[in-house]
Amino acid sequence: MLLSHAILMLALLLLAGVGSAQEQANDGAPAAAEDAVHFGWADVLRVDPVHESARGQGTHEECDEVPVQRSERRSNSGGGTVIGAIVGGVLGHTIGKGDGRRAATVAGAVVGGAVGNGVSRGGDGSYTATETHCIEVPDDSIPDQRIVAYDVEYRYRGEVYMSRVSYDPGDRMRVRVSVLPAE
Secondary structure (H helix, E strand, C coil): HHHHHHHHHHHHHHHHHHHHHHHHHHHHHCCHHHHHHEEEEEEEEEEEEEEEEECCCEEEEEEEEEEEEEEECCCCCCCCHHHHHHHHHHHHHCCCCCHHHHHHHHHHHHHHHHHHHHHHHHHEEEEEEEEEEEEEEHHHHHHEEEEEEEEEEECCEEEEEEEEECCCCCEEEEEECCCCCCC
């Protein structure tokens, strides 16, 4: 039993030694790829927007003011003629004297009726007005230019690089620096 106990202890010591030897070997080994990454700042030298032509979706309305000729149909019911004749007759009766009063009343009624008839007609009833005329125009008739990316030229530690990014970086741009061994 003593011999089996000694063999067990020897086996445990050997396993412990192998584990510490592996730890010592990793101390001098290169780090994993994720550990070899850091970030820095580069000076932006030039930014060029990248445009894409896109056709619009849907429609929009275009409107113009257009002059139009209108005519108004007026019915001549005779009301203007009657009122004009009455007013004219009263005025003629007031102005006339003696036997001339009857003649002045008749003349006033005739003239008043003619004036009343002309006023009730009001000319031919035509006039010019403006109307707004609108049409639907498809938006794809006008190409839409939009920025889809930016071509950026920048300097990092004396070297000049070019990249396409989705944003305008301004004067400085954050860069990801990765160092890996050459094979």
